[in-house]
Amino acid sequence: MASIADYYAGKSVLITGATGFMGKVLVEKLLRSCPEVKALYILVRPKAGQSMQQRVSDMMKCKLFDRVREDNPDFHQKIIPISSELTQPGLAISPEDVEKLTACINIVFHCAATIRFDEPLKHALQLNVIATQQLLSLAQQMHHLEAFIHISTAYANCNRRHIDEVIYPPPVEPKKLIESLEWMDDGIVRDITPRLISDRPNTYTYTKALAECVVQQEQGKLNIGIIRPSIVGASWQEPFPGWIDNFNGPSGVFIAAGKGILRTMRANNDAVADLIPVDVVINLTLAAGWYTAVHRPKSVLVYNCTTGGINPFHWGEIGRYIICHHVMSTFKRNPLEQAFRRPNANITSNYLINQYWILVSHKFPALIYDLYLRLSGQKPQMMRIFNRLHKAIGLLEYFSSQDWEWNSENMSMLMSQLTPEDRKTFNFDVRQLNWPEYIENYCIGTKKYVLNEDMSDIPAARQHLRKLRNIRYTFNTLLLVFIWRVFIARSQMARNIWYFVVSLCFKFLSYFRASSTLTN
Ligand SMILES: CCCCCCCCCCCCCCCCCC(=O)SCCNC(=O)CCNC(=O)[C@H](O)C(C)(C)COP(=O)(O)OP(=O)(O)OC[C@H]1O[C@@H](n2cnc3c(N)ncnc32)[C@H](O)[C@@H]1OP(=O)(O)O
Ligand SMILES: NC(=O)C1=CN([C@@H]2O[C@H](COP(=O)(O)OP(=O)(O)OC[C@H]3O[C@@H](n4cnc5c(N)ncnc54)[C@H](OP(=O)(O)O)[C@@H]3O)[C@@H](O)[C@H]2O)C=CC1
Known part of the structure; x- marks a missing residue:
């Protein structure tokens, strides 16, 4: 034939x-x-x-x-x-x-x-x-x-x-x-x-x-x-x-996650992706x-x-293995340019948990960033981007939750009709597909062919991620100090705990100093 x-x-x-x-x-x-x-x-x-x-x-x-x-x-x-x-x-x-x-x-x-x-x-x-x-x-x-x-x-x-x-x-x-x-x-x-x-x-x-x-x-x-x-x-x-070459289906989700915009999505862990x-x-x-x-x-x-x-291949596996080990590490190794935050996304099947993370990880940072844009005389845009993202994700969730x-x-029948040579040239045997490797190449493909980002700009993108990490650490530290200050100002017990911890630290310090002087 x-x-x-x-x-x-x-x-x-x-x-x-x-x-x-x-x-x-x-x-x-x-x-x-x-x-x-x-x-x-x-x-x-x-x-x-x-x-x-x-x-x-x-x-x-x-x-x-x-x-x-x-x-x-x-x-x-x-x-x-x-x-x-x-x-x-x-x-x-x-x-x-x-x-x-x-x-x-x-x-x-x-x-x-x-x-x-x-x-x-x-x-x-x-x-x-x-x-x-x-x-x-x-x-x-x-x-x-x-x-x-x-x-x-x-x-x-x-x-x-x-x-x-x-x-x-x-x-x-x-x-x-x-x-x-x-x-x-x-x-x-x-x-x-x-x-x-x-x-x-x-x-x-x-x-x-x-x-x-x-x-x-x-x-x-x-x-x-x-x-x-x-x-x-x-x-x-x-x-x-x-x-x-497009943002449809998972591509848009991978890109939004890689840009650090998408931090949470609803999917059924046990459903087939x-x-x-x-x-x-x-x-x-x-x-x-x-x-x-x-x-x-x-x-x-x-x-x-x-x-x-x-x-x-299940959405849960994507969540546990792929998102944690591949999407995020892929994007951290080959980060997208100008990320909004460091990539870190989770999938959950729970509606309330998802809503919580939307509030904390999507809306709150968008609000702060828009405030910063307003204060620096620029047009706010992050909330608008998130509203579009939520609309798109909302339309996809039907397919990731069931x-x-x-x-x-007929696919198997067709394969059995092909000559061994055609089976190689027109390969549609998905048993050979290695999912983690596929998803890794997929993420790199979104960077190269959808966003047209240059792979030689990766060091600058990594540098940008480090800057974002430092911003996050600084922000978290300031937030902690602020909460602690408010707490200390209002509670005698918090003050006592604070003085107790500080004096304990001092005791340890003087102990180590004394023991190191002795050994010298
Ligand atoms: C967290 C872990 C993740 C785990 C993975 C989870 C993955 C779940 C995925 C589930 C997928 C399920 C798909 C089911 C497919 C059914 C299969 C099919 O038969 S059918 C095949 C599947 N069919 C589909 O998938 C179609 C689904 N899509 C739609 O129906 C519409 O796009 C829309 C309603 C969602 C948004 O409409 P609207 O708001 O009007 O927005 P426009 O579209 O007009 O785009 C406007 C502009 O924005 C641009 N841009 C877009 N995204 C992004 C992005 N992420 N960034 C940057 N930019 C983006 C876009 O290029 C455009 O630029 P320009 O050209 O203007 O310059
Ligand atoms: N992508 C997916 O995940 C899936 C896709 N499919 C099916 O595969 C097929 C191709 O999908 P895909 O390639 O992703 O879709 P695209 O949106 O990328 O391509 C659609 C094509 O249809 C053409 N087209 C749309 N409207 C018109 C028009 N009025 N007159 C002439 N041409 C028009 C577009 O031309 P133009 O460039 O001019 O807009 C474009 O070439 C579709 O039938 C889709 O249902 C099925 C399952 C999943």
């Missing part, structure tokens, strides 16, 4: 979401490990005043593509950007481009989505559901399409505890919801959103569940695979360890594309792409 790289040789691939975190890794891996691929058509929109061309050329300059650039400096010739805004009718693809795509595309990878947890329902529905529907109808017109791979999320059905590799009945018929929301104004939609999403935590997981249902309904004659990754983190091995490295997800996605095209399964195959059932069990038989 042809290897994965052989299969992709000469093929034209369509990718949505190629400018995003996972899309970029997908493009890079295809170019590097399937160098004979014919062309990658990527749907891109202009954004933030940048044209489509500008965005794509910026993307190709990214460090992620260093290895590909080394192998083939002309790799950009294989990338063909197609202007598209997925929220528009017909995905806003020009008729000429539609003709081009329908004539040549062999495989589609649909990665684009809004992954914001606080996205208004109408917009999340537009992008995650309606755009998927439109892309499927475009795919139906493609003359040479062999496989359509849809990226979903392992949390699409997070209202269940045990999640099989099946498409569950939708919470509501997607077409009916689309029709109903069409005539409702944004205010009404906002009011009914909590009732609609019901036992799901946000519009993201809700619309991703609806999208899976749409994929099933619109399957027609297409060969479809659905990939459901859990919490996608930095790369494990490829193209180099620790590559990450189902992180999955981005290169694992992409390797599985490419293998699934190959399998779907070659084996043409009759029904949609779903791949739960998770680690919990295979190589579990446990899910995913069946991942």
Whole structure:
């Protein structure tokens, strides 16, 4: 049977979401490990005043593509950007481009989505559901399409505890919801959103569940695979360890902890922290594309792409071993620049303890720092930063406080279908993942690739941490002296204890002085 790289040789691939975190890794891996691929058509929109061309050329300059650039400096010739805004009718693809795509595309990878947890329902529905529907109808017109791979999320059905590799009945018929929301104004939609999403935590997981249902309904004659990754983190091995480019999920938490801002977070110690490295997800996605095209399964195959059932790692372990020994020591060895305080974070499942630490370790220092900023004529900002952090952490806590069990038989089945060579090139065997090492590289990756901090500035960052330690010692000493003074002034007993301790110290001192004079 042809290897994965052989299969992709000469093929034209369509990718949505190629400018995003996972899309970029997908493009890079295809170019590097399937160098004979014919062309990658990527749907891109202009954004933030940048044209489509500008965005794509910026993307190709990214460090992620260093290895590909080394192998083939002309790799950009294989990338063909197609202007598209997925929220528009017909995905806003020009008729000429539609003709081009329908004539040549062999495989589609649909990665684009809004992954914001606080996205208004109408917009999340537009992008995650309606755009998927439109892309499927475009795919139906493609003359040479062999496989359509849809990226979903392992949390699409997070209202269940045990999640099989099946498409569950939708919470509501997607077409009916689309029709109903069409005539409702944004205010009404906002009011009914909590009732609609019901036992799901946000519009993201809700619309991703609806999208899976749409994929099933619109399957027609297409060969479809659905990939459901859990919490996608930095790369494990490829193209180099620790590559990450965003603040989503754990990355933002690690950065906030490394900056000494985040000191406490609520998580269930015994729950599985189902992180999955981005290169694992992409390797599985490419293998699934190959399998779907070659084996043409009759029904949609779903791949739960998770680690919990295979190589579990718990939030408690993160707290005890990783946070204490790795996140903090990693950041102390390779500290982030301009930290607010020395990194030191704890996770707890107890609501009240967490609230206590939020007050003592978040709000109180923020208040003092803002006071200092005000007094020195600057604009206060720390409280605002903490309010945003609390909002973000509040949205993540749903996922760190509960446990899910995913069946991942299709992932194992797919692995068994690969040649030994492909198993190495497209490795998604998470049994080999060493968590402490992975988390360490992840933290360094956030420093290098998200914050773009220079590793040569580490001595200055360490110096800054020492300065923060001295500030803390001075502050704690002053606080102690102040409390003691207040206490002494008010209590005769405290005064007596104080005089007793001082006279004891004097006695010891004179004893040692006398004994040292004797021995001399
Ligand atoms: C203590 C120990 C720790 C132990 C580890 C615990 C880890 C727990 C993690 C649990 C993760 C669970 C994730 C579950 C994932 C489900 C999987 C998926 O399918 S889906 C995938 C998962 N999906 C998600 O994860 C999405 C979740 N995120 C959201 O939904 C939103 O970001 C938000 C609502 C949280 C905040 O919205 P909003 O307030 O509007 O803020 P914006 O976003 O608009 O950002 C504004 C600006 O701030 C910047 N910036 C951001 N963070 C930081 C930072 N830490 N620092 C510095 N800067 C930061 C940002 O770059 C931006 O800059 P610019 O571009 O303007 O220049
Ligand atoms: N990250 C994670 O932890 C997880 C992600 N997933 C799934 O993986 C997929 C990729 O996620 P990820 O890469 O992290 O997400 P990103 O937010 O990094 O990327 C989203 C991509 O979608 C594109 N996009 C968004 N809106 C539009 C639009 N209106 N028109 C055209 N393109 C648009 C973005 O383009 P632009 O650059 O123009 O904004 C970007 O390329 C998603 O389907 C997500 O649900 C699943 C599980 C976990």
